[in-house]
Amino acid sequence: MDPNTIQATAATPEQSAPHAPLPVPELPLRVLLDLVTDCNLKCPMCIVHGGTDDPRLKEFLKKSMTVENARKVLDEIMAAKPLIMPGMWSEPTVNPDFKQHVRQIKERGLTVAMNTNGLKLNADMAQFLVDVKFDSVMFSVDAVTPETLQKVRGIKRLDLLHQAVERLMATRGDKALPRIGVSMTLQPANRHERDAFVEFWTQRVDVVRIGEIYEHGHFSGFIATGKRVPCQSLYTTLPVNTNGNVSLCCLDGFNEYNMGNVFKDGVKGVWHGPRFTAMRRLHERGEWDKIPICKTCDRWSSYQYEDIVRDGLLIRRTTEYTYYNRIDRIKNWHENLHGTHGDPSVKLKEAGCAS
Numbered sequence: 398m399d400p401n402t403i404q405a406t407a408a409t410p411e412q413s414a415p416h417a418p419l420p421v422p423e424l425p426l427r428v429l430l431d432l433v434t435d436c437n438l439k440c441p442m443c444i445v446h447g448g449t450d451d452p453r454l455k456e457f458l459k460k461s462m463t464v465e466n467a468r469k470v471l472d473e474i475m476a477a478k479p480l481i482m483p484g485m486w487s488e489p490t491v492n493p494d495f496k497q498h499v500r501q502i503k504e505r506g507l508t509v510a511m512n513t514n515g516l517k518l519n520a521d522m523a524q525f526l527v528d529v530k531f532d533s534v535m536f537s538v539d540a541v542t543p544e545t546l547q548k549v550r551g552i553k554r555l556d557l558l559h560q561a562v563e564r565l566m567a568t569r570g571d572k573a574l575p576r577i578g579v580s581m582t583l584q585p586a587n588r589h590e591r592d593a594f595v596e597f598w599t600q601r602v603d604v605v606r607i608g609e610i611y612e613h614g615h616f617s618g619f620i621a622t623g624k625r626v627p628c629q630s631l632y633t634t635l636p637v638n639t640n641g642n643v644s645l646c647c648l649d650g651f652n653e654y655n656m657g658n659v660f661k662d663g664v665k666g667v668w669h670g671p672r673f674t675a676m677r678r679l680h681e682r683g684e685w686d687k688i689p690i691c692k693t694c695d696r697w698s699s700y701q702y703e704d705i706v707r708d709g710l711l712i713r714r715t716t717e718y719t720y721y722n723r724i725d726r727i728k729n730w731h732e733n734l735h736g737t738h739g740d741p742s743v744k745l746k747e748a749g750c751a752s
C-alpha cells in the first residue's frame with residue numbers, strides 16, 4: 398500500500414471514535430530539523446544507515462537543509478518556544494553550516510538538544526557548544542568495551558568517544574550548559590554491558606540514557622501492555638526532513654509517510670493539514686492498523702513514566718527509556734528540556750532532595 402494514500406480512507410464518522418478528537422496545539426512542542434542526511438558512521442542498528450545495501454539509501458544521502466529554509470521554519474515556530482532537535486537519522490555535526498544553524502536557533506531564544514556520535518567534537522566544537530549555551534548534548538556511546546563498540550557502532554575507537562565526552566565536560570567547567578549525557582541503545586550485542594555502562598557513566602556525566610532498540614517495525618526489548626492509546630508523537634512532534642517534507646514521526650526515517658512540506662505550506666499548514674489530521678483520526682478511532690508503520694509499533698506506551706529517587710539519582714523510566722539523572726547536576730535539566738515529560742521537582746521534594 399502507498400502510505401500516502403491512507404488519508405483517503407480516513408473519513409469515517411467521528412461518532413464511532415473511542416476517543417473524541419484530541420487537542421492539537423497550535424504549533425508543535427518539539428521540532429526535529431534534520432540538518433543533513435549523511436553520517437560519518439554506519440552503525441548496524443541504525444534504521445537508515447545500517448542497511449548499507451538498502452535501495453532507499455542512495456536517493457536519501459548527500460542532502461542538507463539550508464540555513465535560509467531552516468530560518469523560515471524557526472521564524473514561524475519561535476513564539477511557541479518548541480524544543481529543537483537538529484537531527485533524525487543522521488549526524489547533525491556533519492552539516493557544513495552546523496554552527497550557523499545552531500546560532501539562529503539560539504538567537505530566537507529556543508532550546509536545542511542533540512544526539513551525536515561525538516566524532517566531530519574537537520576542541521573548537523566543544524568551545525562553540527559552551528559559548529552558544531547549547532542546551533543538551535547526548536553522546537551515543539553504546540558500549541563499555543571496544544569489542545562491543547565494533548558490533549554496535551562499527552568502530553573500535555572507544556577512546557575517541559571517551560575523549561569527546563571528557564573534552565566537552567572540561568570545556569564546560571563550572572558553567573551550567575550544555576547538559577551532558579551519554580546513551581546506550583540496548584540490543585543483544587551490548588545488553589550484558591548495561592549495568593557496567595550505567596555504573597561507569599553516572600560517575601562522570603549529568604545523565605545516562607538507556608533505550609531499547611527499534612527493529613523490524615517495533616521495539617524488541619519490551620512488550621506494551623494495557624489499552625492502546627493514540628500516539629503522543631502525533632500531537633507533539635514535527636519531524637522535518639532536509640527538503641522540508643515532514644515525516645509521520647521520527648521512526649519514519651525514509652519519509653515514506655509524507656505529511657506535507659513546511660517550506661511550501663508553512664508549519665501550521667502541515668501540522669493542521671489533511672494528512673496529519675487523518676493520521677490522528679485513525680489513532681483516535683483505534684484504527685492504527687490502517688497505518689502500516691503504526692500497526693506493529695509500541696512507542697505509544699512509552700509516554701507514561703515513573704520517577705524513582707535512589708543513590709543520588711533521579712531515575713525516570715518509560716517502557717522504552719530509562720534516564721539516570723544525577724541529582725547534584727539536575728539544575729541544568731531545565732523546563733524546556735523536559736520535553737513531553739514533566740518536572741522532576743515534585744518527586745525530588747517528596748524524597749527530601751533539594752532541586
Ligand SMILES: C[S@@+](CC[C@H](N)C(=O)[O-])C[C@H]1O[C@@H](n2cnc3c(N)ncnc32)[C@H](O)[C@@H]1O
Pocket residue numbers: 436440442443444484485486487488489512513514535536537539580581582608609610611612
Ligand atoms: C539515530 S541517532 C542520530 C544522532 C547521532 N548520529 C547519534 O548516533 O547519536 C540518535 C540515537 O538513536 C539511536 N539509535 C540508532 N539506531 C537505533 C534503533 N534501531 N533503535 C533505537 N535507537 C537507535 C542511536 O544510538 C542514537 O543514540
Ligand code: SF4
Pocket residue numbers: 436437438439440443444446447485486487488514
Ligand atoms: S551515528 Fe547515528 S545516524 Fe550515524 S549510523 Fe550511527 S545511529 Fe545512525
Ligand code: SF4
Pocket residue numbers: 628629630631645646647648649690691692694695696697
Ligand atoms: S505509533 Fe509508532 S510509528 Fe506510529 S506515530 Fe507513534 S511512534 Fe510513529
